[in-house]
Amino acid sequence: MNLLNVQHINTDLLIIGGGTAGCMAALFAKRAAPSISVTIAEKAHIRRSGCLAMGLNAVNAHLVTGTPEDYLDYVRHDNYGIVRDDLVLSIGKRLNSMTAEIERLGVPFPRTPQGGFVSRSPRSILMHGEHLKPLLADAVASAGVSVFNRSPVVRLLHNAHAEVCGALVCHLRTNEFSVISARAVMICTGGATGIYRPSNPGLARTKTWYCPYNAGAGLAMGLRSGAEMTSFEMRFVALRTKDVIAPTGTLMLGTGMRQCNASGATYTRQKEAMLGRKLTTCERLLFTIQEHRQGSGPCYVDISDLDQSRYDLLIESYLNMAPSIVLHLLKDIEQPLRRVEICGSEPCINGGHGMAGFWIDAHRRTTVAGLYAAGDAAGGAPKKYITGCFAEAQIAVEHMLSCEINGKSAATSADIEAALQEAARPLQAHGDLAFTEVEERLQKIMEEYAGGSTQNYETSRDKLLLARAYLEDLEQRSRAMAAATPHDLMRTYDTADRILLARVLVEHLLARRETRWPCYQTRLDYPLRNDLEFKVFINSRMQGDRITVCKRDPAPPYVCSPVEEA
Numbered sequence: 001m002n003l004l005n006v007q008h009i010n011t012d013l014l015i016i017g018g019g020t021a022g023c024m025a026a027l028f029a030k031r032a033a034p035s036i037s038v039t040i041a042e043k044a045h046i047r048r049s050g051c052l053a054m055g056l057n058a059v060n061a062h063l064v065t066g067t068p069e070d071y072l073d074y075v076r077h078d079n080y081g082i083v084r085d086d087l088v089l090s091i092g093k094r095l096n097s098m099t100a101e102i103e104r105l106g107v108p109f110p111r112t113p114q115g116g117f118v119s120r121s122p123r124s125i126l127m128h129g130e131h132l133k134p135l136l137a138d139a140v141a142s143a144g145v146s147v148f149n150r151s152p153v154v155r156l157l158h159n160a161h162a163e164v165c166g167a168l169v170c171h172l173r174t175n176e177f178s179v180i181s182a183r184a185v186m187i188c189t190g191g192a193t194g195i196y197r198p199s200n201p202g203l204a205r206t207k208t209w210y211c212p213y214n215a216g217a218g219l220a221m222g223l224r225s226g227a228e229m230t231s232f233e234m235r236f237v238a239l240r241t242k243d244v245i246a247p248t249g250t251l252m253l254g255t256g257m258r259q260c261n262a263s264g265a266t267y268t269r270q271k272e273a274m275l276g277r278k279l280t281t282c283e284r285l286l287f288t289i290q291e292h293r294q295g296s297g298p299c300y301v302d303i304s305d306l307d308q309s310r311y312d313l314l315i316e317s318y319l320n321m322a323p324s325i326v327l328h329l330l331k332d333i334e335q336p337l338r339r340v341e342i343c344g345s346e347p348c349i350n351g352g353h354g355m356a357g358f359w360i361d362a363h364r365r366t367t368v369a370g371l372y373a374a375g376d377a378a379g380g381a382p383k384k385y386i387t388g389c390f391a392e393a394q395i396a397v398e399h400m401l402s403c404e405i406n407g408k409s410a411a412t413s414a415d416i417e418a419a420l421q422e423a424a425r426p427l428q429a430h431g432d433l434a435f436t437e438v439e440e441r442l443q444k445i446m447e448e449y450a451g452g453s454t455q456n457y458e459t460s461r462d463k464l465l466l467a468r469a470y471l472e473d474l475e476q477r478s479r480a481m482a483a484a485t486p487h488d489l490m491r492t493y494d495t496a497d498r499i500l501l502a503r504v505l506v507e508h509l510l511a512r513r514e515t516r517w518p519c520y521q522t523r524l525d526y527p528l529r530n531d532l533e534f535k536v537f538i539n540s541r542m543q544g545d546r547i548t549v550c551k552r553d554p555a556p557p558y559v560c561s562p563v564e565e566a
């Protein structure tokens, strides 16, 4: 790669990650201030990148009935009392206008005979969203946004006031680096998968629930710049159809179909009757795992009662986002499958379904000056889904335009030099340690000691302490990772980022000495919820190479207190 030829680019607003939130942020910015320059640096290609790459069949956060306050109540209840009320409420207030934005892009929505949206629940409506990402990309191109595709951002850059003022980008097709200087920087790189061993082996290992190319780069860059993170320990585990990993909501929401065990008992219904309430999202997974434990698995969604028109609707919905399940359902066209096996996915961390990510303020500012975060990279507001990501992008852009686009001093040459040295290290490394070996080791450690799917998502102090030690050792050894091609270089960055995030995740899991969100976070040595001590956020920062963890009160002013040594 050509290290001597470093391009220098200036822009007003730099958006890192051109997925759902990133593309929409660029559109909002150009709509509000057409004269500013907006640049997206995207690791893949914005036409089909990130969580939306394959399309979606529903808007999962739309207020069919109820108020933004009802939405907050629901999210808080489902999350066992800990969410950032201010963030969730601000999202709730914008959800339906974000659905209107999706329609405006040209995405078709099925309609009732009366012309309304077709709802699956009080908060979810159907959409024909297979083409949503290409439509977003077209809108971005028409708005005059500069886009660098296949250009992963590697490091944030800082000026003499320790503000973030740009980023170092690696262009995979031209084999060059560039320094992008910006007045405001926004991280929209989503969450992170690949920290745990994927459920599917071999060539199918990229068939993960969360977008396999979201390696948590933005979170890792933020940590290296000193940003505070929240709630990594609340991992997200999706209950999905087995192997092909399609959404189970499509089978159950609004259809009356239910989860059942191998002998057909509808165990979730039984639990709901016993508890006298609806199950939370993580309980649907927990009780599935319990059926397996009791020898009553595998578990299924039984769809034999679906009539033909509903079955056709199901197939149509799946074609909008998960066509592989259609091949699975219809592999014997004479006898379409009527029981669909379900299981938990590999754990990932994200702030779209879960609430792991940057600790942000109401304007979506991170704790590092000049740096914003939105979408799955932003923490504290779970269940935001696509419309919530759009809402956060809009909130962040409004604030950036009101106070950041005024001028900022450029990155120091020492910072640029250090970033370049670090970024180029794998190209100059002697030896042949490949990222694949390091990644496998990382995933083995996390799987076995930090509550992977084969461990029923459970862990305990002593296992986590081993994970901590093994990860520190792996991080040291991974510094010898070598790359000969731009693609391998990018994968070494991904692997290094995942190791760092795994280290932080382990510290969060150690700090929360209770079990708050069964399966997402289960401590076998502390099996009960402990509201007295742990109805708090667990937050973390990097100080040099050390990760420090603290507890923050669940309500403003979010007072910080220390966490006991594990």
Ligand SMILES: Cc1cc2nc3c(=O)[nH]c(=O)nc-3n(C[C@H](O)[C@H](O)[C@H](O)COP(=O)(O)OP(=O)(O)OC[C@H]3O[C@@H](n4cnc5c(N)ncnc54)[C@H](O)[C@@H]3O)c2cc1C
Residues within 6 Å of the ligand: 016, 017, 018, 019, 020, 021, 022, 041, 042, 043, 044, 049, 050, 051, 052, 056, 057, 058, 059, 060, 061, 151, 152, 153, 154, 188, 189, 190, 191, 209, 210, 211, 213, 214, 215, 216, 217, 218, 352, 353, 374, 375, 376, 377, 384, 385, 386, 387, 389
């Ligand atoms: C499988 C799945 C199904 C879902 N289904 C629904 C649904 O039906 N309805 C609903 O409302 N919501 C759904 N969601 C949630 C919703 O899609 C996500 O919350 C949302 O798309 C996340 O947006 P984002 O912009 O934060 O991340 P993404 O859209 O994932 O964007 C992140 C972008 O950052 C890029 N990137 C990563 N690293 C770098 C780097 N170093 N440099 C530059 N770019 C980088 C990635 O390539 C990607 O383009 C689903 C999510 C998943 C994973």
